[in-house]
Amino acid sequence: MTAVHPADPADDPTDPDPADPATAAGTGASTGTGAGDLAADASEAGPLAGLLVIDLTRVLAGPFATMIMADLGARVIKVEHPATGDDSRRYGPFAADGRSMYFARVNRGKQSLAVDLKKNPEQVAALAERADVLVENFRPGVMDRLGLGPAQLRARNPRLVYASVSGYGATGPRSGEPAYDAVIQARSGLMSVTGEPDGPPVKAGASVSDLSAGVYTFGAVMAALVGRGIHGRGTHVDISMFDATVSFLEGNALAWLADRTVPHRIGSHHPNIAPFGAFAAADGQIVVCVGNDALFAAFAAALGAPELAGRPEFAENGARSANRVVLTAVIEELLAADTCAGWLARLEAAKVPCAPVNDIGQAMTDPQTEARRMRITAGGLELPGQVVKMDGYPDPLRRPGAPGLDEHGDVIRAEFGL
């Protein structure tokens, strides 16, 4: 194994990467002139200040990925059809002034340029020649037919990171099939393991397929840029909602891979640990996670039934898990005597991990949500904040809003000579 060399003390940590042409010019965010000034100004916008991203994605998965890039300081030019723009401009919910919250959330901080791709694909090609990243989520083959496929654009700009995100991916027998979050949740097996054991399979109440693909796309593009810094070339990134959702199956997939066990729904309980899940109190449900025997003793005491910890059928986790149905009935009989709030106070005092089953309003007004800046405004609308938080870079409570259709068109056309 080769020896590791220490960081070269001659490296000037304030000098931006001289090999990266995007930083040499400051593609939008900087107002400085020298490299040192550039570094100081650019970092005010975020870690990705200086990067140029051409965003042809629509609706959710793709725009979510490029939203994170915009939030982190990249210049994101959103290319939209001149007549209609992104379909999600017409998706609810709507703000009081009629603006689409859906569109506003994933497209905040981006610039909009209207291009009719069938008539003027060369405009996108011109942008791609100067860009660090291009992201698209058309059906596989569409971009190739426009002359804007990954091979075509990478031939003109070998440092381009070209990312495609789609329902099933750019390869394989289902490539090109229409994909919606519900379709992917069904085909991936996720629905089959969500819901009550005696109830029907049900979709997770969040667009897990769209959003996992969005975050994977963000990460993959970033990794490709790191790879560009190491190996000197761009790449074609290919992310699939189906792959992303399959990767989230985790324990359920492993059970099948281990011995072909087909997992079934178990409601909110854990297959191997008990008590670990949701339990009914007088006025609703609480979640309790007792991961070991010491916590079970504390839990039993807090329930006012310390003797439970002494019963052989509940004495250690394996037995508790095997006797989960009986154990759950015993626990719920005790919990029926008080409200969720009453029990949560006792359990928190006993340091037993637990939580209320919050509704959305309770979650959004939890003090932690506000302390973490997960409620912000962008363009005057209340929207969720940014998960990616880094020391030394901004995490603002007020962000720029989403653009009007072709709002930045004149400036961009002049700048790029389109």
Add this chain to the structure above:
Amino acid sequence: MTAVHPADPADDPTDPDPADPATAAGTGASTGTGAGDLAADASEAGPLAGLLVIDLTRVLAGPFATMIMADLGARVIKVEHPATGDDSRRYGPFAADGRSMYFARVNRGKQSLAVDLKKNPEQVAALAERADVLVENFRPGVMDRLGLGPAQLRARNPRLVYASVSGYGATGPRSGEPAYDAVIQARSGLMSVTGEPDGPPVKAGASVSDLSAGVYTFGAVMAALVGRGIHGRGTHVDISMFDATVSFLEGNALAWLADRTVPHRIGSHHPNIAPFGAFAAADGQIVVCVGNDALFAAFAAALGAPELAGRPEFAENGARSANRVVLTAVIEELLAADTCAGWLARLEAAKVPCAPVNDIGQAMTDPQTEARRMRITAGGLELPGQVVKMDGYPDPLRRPGAPGLDEHGDVIRAEFGL
């Protein structure tokens, strides 16, 4: 707005980034000697070949992030307690030979070094001085008390990207509270919107909180490395399972932010589009996604009831959504006449987006899963593949396995002089 400069033609795309010390030595993957040879050899391992990651994380969220880094070619040194190692070495499901599938999946391709952090924290400090990335998921404060906190390690290595992942984050009133996936799903509101309308709230059947945080951590670390290339310094990345899950609420969060509507469970249906969800046929459920009026006409025809498209209460999406309960009953009465397989064949022929509600086995044996290499082997065990796919970098069907406890300890201690 500043002008954009074209990519500098003097850049040699085959020359690795000379400013990055990790590539100058090839921290593990390369066998070449010259920079050109290094680039050719290193890229064989992946886009992150040459990066050194010190991984102190345990169980799921953190190890999932560093697993992606290892899959993409980074050298990941997993630091484990000498007596017990990562707790997940003892989590099921288990392979026939007794190995933990749970541990094997998220730790494939990593190296293991045993360190007693209380006795020998200076060993981790020594590794961190030479590393590009360090990732930890202890309770906030633990690393500081060991002298291994972000400020301490970044003072010794200003280029270090130090990532912390935790249940609630490094800041805020709940920072440090114990967090499990079920607790976060409950407190974030996700459980409240998952399940049938007349049934209890239920946990999504995947560890959405752990895994969304894992993918966000991977992406954030990559973005911080890109930022290091631009701005010349590392950072402290702070990712929270709670923030990640709140970000996945999407439409439900937006409804509340728009006008304080509290969303309720709607099973597998869509709040604004119909028919768009799961429907019962004779022998199970199928998912159908009819996003516009033309598709509804095709759907009605495939059901053998073309007249449905002419009924005013079903004529356009807004009306269909308002009349969803009646529409669902009409559809299910028709679907009762045949099996899921029979209906899916007709709908696919009519190009109506649909899918079976697959169980886990059906999902894992879908031809798309295999074509996308989402079933691979690592260390001889069948495991899920890697979602991040990039042209020009490997996506192997056989990956290195997970390490034994301290398997690489002797080599690493000699290499780093520990």
